[in-house]
Amino acid sequence: MRKKLFIKTYGCQMNVYDSDRMAAMLARHGYQRVDSPEGADLVLLNTCHIREKAAEKVYSELGRLRRLREQRRREGGDMLLAVAGCVAQAEGEAMAERAPFVDIVVGPQAYHRLPELLARRGRGRSGIIDTSFPRESKFDELPREEGQSAVSAFLTVQEGCDKFCTFCVVPYTRGAEVSRPVADVLAEARDLVARGAREITLLGQNVNAYHGEGPQGREWGLGRLIRELAEIPGLLRIRYTTSYPSDMDAELIAAHGEVPQLMPFLHLPVQSGSDRVLRAMNRHHTADDYRRIVAALREARPDIALSSDFIVGFPGEREEDFAATLELVEEIGFAQAYSFKYSPRPGTPGAILPGQVRETVKAERLARLQELLDAQMRRFHAAQRGRELPVLFERPGRHPAQLLGRTPYMQSVHVEAPELRIGDLALVRITEAHAHSLAGTLVTRSM
Ligand code: SAH
Ligand code: F3S
8 A cells, every 4th residue: 555645845946846856755665645634644844944933834734733643543544744844954853842743853954864764763763853964965865756747847956055144044954055966967957858847947045156066077157057958959948046146157147148048037136225234134245246247147138037035124224225225126127026024033143133123114115115026027027918929838727728838037828729738838929917927829839
């Protein structure tokens, strides 16, 4: 009898990638992935610690799962509970104390040890914690997925971060920056394409800091890696996320102008438009550095669409600092953005800085920023109306004969055309622009 595995994934795309790899590994140990915790033999929460209340959410989810398990036990069944991801890494022993009914707590660098941890649990050990950063890399140990790949697939090329922005937990939960060797990345990319991927998004907490070992022991940057990936026949689109402004080197910027498969959309978090705040955040760039990088990108690829992350209400942020953020946004013009109220994360330097900003002020600034960003996003979507754009179709839509795809600029597009297949790259005339998506009609199928 196959055992059933349910994974709930929180947070970033790297967690999505990790969850898929853990599922592939556990499949070899007899686990079949299912869509709900009811009836699962193993429930794995792959958690995120980036903003407030993340740990609280995990604990309340665990409370629910514990009751589900009690019910199953009354019915003669059982269920193992495991917590992975950044909350597991950050909480560690604390989780064993607060939620002693959790069977396994495993950090992001120790996933490949899950079968061993499960076996230990099977032998009767309880409260097993592994939040180590082992010498062997999980990438070498975790098996690849099998079967059909998604049309748009993720591939993690680097993990961890050495930047230590003063608000961020990532350097503590994911550890030091590590890049995978070029040969491993290329092999995984070829495998994904052979299994049906037409688009690959390269992932990393700080993906453009990539410096993997290439042929003859030489280090390759992300730009070089992307050029090599572009040689893979059948790989139509390449993206990467998330990037750090001062790691946008000349080679990577040039690739945006020269590699047609590299899509003209870039998520490049700036966080703030005030140099004073950027310094307090320990960002290694100024607002003008960001402007210069964007100008260079636009010179290389004039139609590049930009996305960003913003934090409002960082300790010490005054009204004039916030005004500088609005000014930067006005000037750059973003196609898309995420913005957050600063949330003090225990253990990070920002949490104990003087000048913590009141909640009401944060909320008010966030609302003003989001109003501006939303208007820019709507304008960007509206500007596509009447254009003919290549769309890669990834998913069925809500109605029959409707498919969902993306423009080069990451916008979702609905098209109704019975002759379209998932995986097609087709030319679409954009007819409607909504707040979060576009609609269009087919011009020509398969380009
Ligand atoms: N480069 C990383 C960034 C992770 S966090 C990655 O993509 O893996 C994503 C965004 O969350 C950050 O860019 C920042 O804008 C926001 N963020 C991180 N820590 C935060 C905090 N303590 N409070 C509010 N927002 C935060
Ligand atoms: Fe976090 Fe800053 Fe690194 S946001 S992931 S410490 S670049």
